[in-house]
Amino acid sequence: MIPLFEHFPTLAEKLAYVSLGNFPTPAPRLERLGGELGIDRLYVKQDSLSARVYGGNKIRKLEFLVGKALQQHAGEILTFGYAGSNHALATAVCAEQVGLRGISMLLPQPNAHYVRRNLLMGLHCRAELHQRANVATLAAETVQQLLGHKLTTGTFPLIVPPGGSSPVGTIGYVNAAFELKEQILAGELPAPDRIYVALGSLGTAAGLVLGLKAAGLATRVVPVAIVHPSMAGKASLLRLARRTNALLRKLDPSFPSVELAGNEVEIRYEFFGHRYAGFTEEGMAAVSRMYDGEGIKLDGTYTGKTLAALMRDAGDARITGETVLFWNTYNGRDLSAVTDTIDYRKLPACFHRYFEEDVQSLDTSA
Numbered sequence: 001m002i003p004l005f006e007h008f009p010t011l012a013e014k015l016a017y018v019s020l021g022n023f024p025t026p027a028p029r030l031e032r033l034g035g036e037l038g039i040d041r042l043y044v045k046q047d048s049l050s051a052r053v054y055g056g057n058k059i060r061k062l063e064f065l066v067g068k069a070l071q072q073h074a075g076e077i078l079t080f081g082y083a084g085s086n087h088a089l090a091t092a093v094c095a096e097q098v099g100l101r102g103i104s105m106l107l108p109q110p111n112a113h114y115v116r117r118n119l120l121m122g123l124h125c126r127a128e129l130h131q132r133a134n135v136a137t138l139a140a141e142t143v144q145q146l147l148g149h150k151l152t153t154g155t156f157p158l159i160v161p162p163g164g165s166s167p168v169g170t171i172g173y174v175n176a177a178f179e180l181k182e183q184i185l186a187g188e189l190p191a192p193d194r195i196y197v198a199l200g201s202l203g204t205a206a207g208l209v210l211g212l213k214a215a216g217l218a219t220r221v222v223p224v225a226i227v228h229p230s231m232a233g234k235a236s237l238l239r240l241a242r243r244t245n246a247l248l249r250k251l252d253p254s255f256p257s258v259e260l261a262g263n264e265v266e267i268r269y270e271f272f273g274h275r276y277a278g279f280t281e282e283g284m285a286a287v288s289r290m291y292d293g294e295g296i297k298l299d300g301t302y303t304g305k306t307l308a309a310l311m312r313d314a315g316d317a318r319i320t321g322e323t324v325l326f327w328n329t330y331n332g333r334d335l336s337a338v339t340d341t342i343d344y345r346k347l348p349a350c351f352h353r354y355f356e357e358d359v360q361s362l363d364t365s366a
């Protein structure tokens with residue numbers, strides 16, 4: 001039984017849910033990196049290990065989203081992302097696990113090794129991959145796909161928004177906060193003063209902000225924007241948290257009504273760089289620091305930029321003496337056993353350029 005359902009049994013009856021991962025994820029202390037940074041109590045929440053085949057933060061959301069697809073008897077799940085989208089891949093992997101199929105509507109992005117890996121893994125999981133030129137034509141192309149799939153399969157695919165960040169998906173991170181509370185009560189780690197987490201489509205941070213308060217924890221969430229600031233506003237984050245709160249209360253009125261004040265969340269915008277998935281010097285320095293100190297692999301698009309924020313705050317002595325939790329949202333499973341065996345020319349031709357062109361210069365990790 002997941003922690004949220006233990007606290008609110010009515011939700012267990014009302015919410016579609018399918019177990020897709022391994023929870024709780026570990027939350028060990030980072031002794032060496034913490035020592036170097038002058039943060040005695042530095043911990044990591046390893047959502048990187050959230051599932052056996054492909055981990056990362058999207059699994060928690062997909063347990064509710066795929067649950068909904070099964071409940072609605074959809075045969076396919078259509079979602080959106082950039083070419084190397086961790087979310088689109090996680091959706092395809094999870095869909096396949098329960099006998100469904102993922103359809104990915106993908107936009108162009110800067111090239112990187114992980115883009116190649118994720119595309120090949122998507123192919124391996126039978127995902128239908130479509131490259132779309134830009135956001136302007138995406139809606140029309142999506143409608144076309146939906147109608148086409150309805151004609152051939154008889155049912156519409158379930159549509160999942162980018163990043164899985166609907167209120168239903170966001171519940172995954174409300175549950176994660178209750179999971180963390182259980183680990184604190186079990187003495188695995190002290191209650192954190194701050195959680196550093198990457199901010200993309202908002203669901204992870206919004207779910208944590210709501211869930212921590214509902215679980216009675218005073219932890220401050222520090223979301224680090226890795227998308228353009230115009231897409232990661234505080235008002236949008238709080239709106240998603242409130243909509244998720246309203247959904248939970250509609251299903252179970254005993255779920256608390258949480259007051260969310262804007263000054264409790266400080267979104268960081270200084271680590272984004274120039275564009276989405278454009279790696280930064282500071283972000284890649286953080287990736288190396290984590291790997292050298294703790295043997296944990298981070299990425300240049302999300303978690304490296306997030307750790308860079310934590311490291312800069314440590315350098316400015318802003319968080320010394322605090323208990324700090326770094327929420328690792330990046331997949332930690334090695335895909336090479338599968339991806340090394342696949343010829344990229346089996347992908348739709350529009351994706352070949354990611355294999356034929358160089359990766360961006362800061363992407364040194366293979």
Ligand SMILES: *Cc1c(COP(=O)(O)O)cnc(C)c1O
Nearest residue numbers: 086163200201202203204302329
């Ligand atoms: C999607 C993603 C995020 C961002 O989570 P959101 O809920 O979209 O804000 C962070 N880290 C990684 C590795 C991701 O793939």
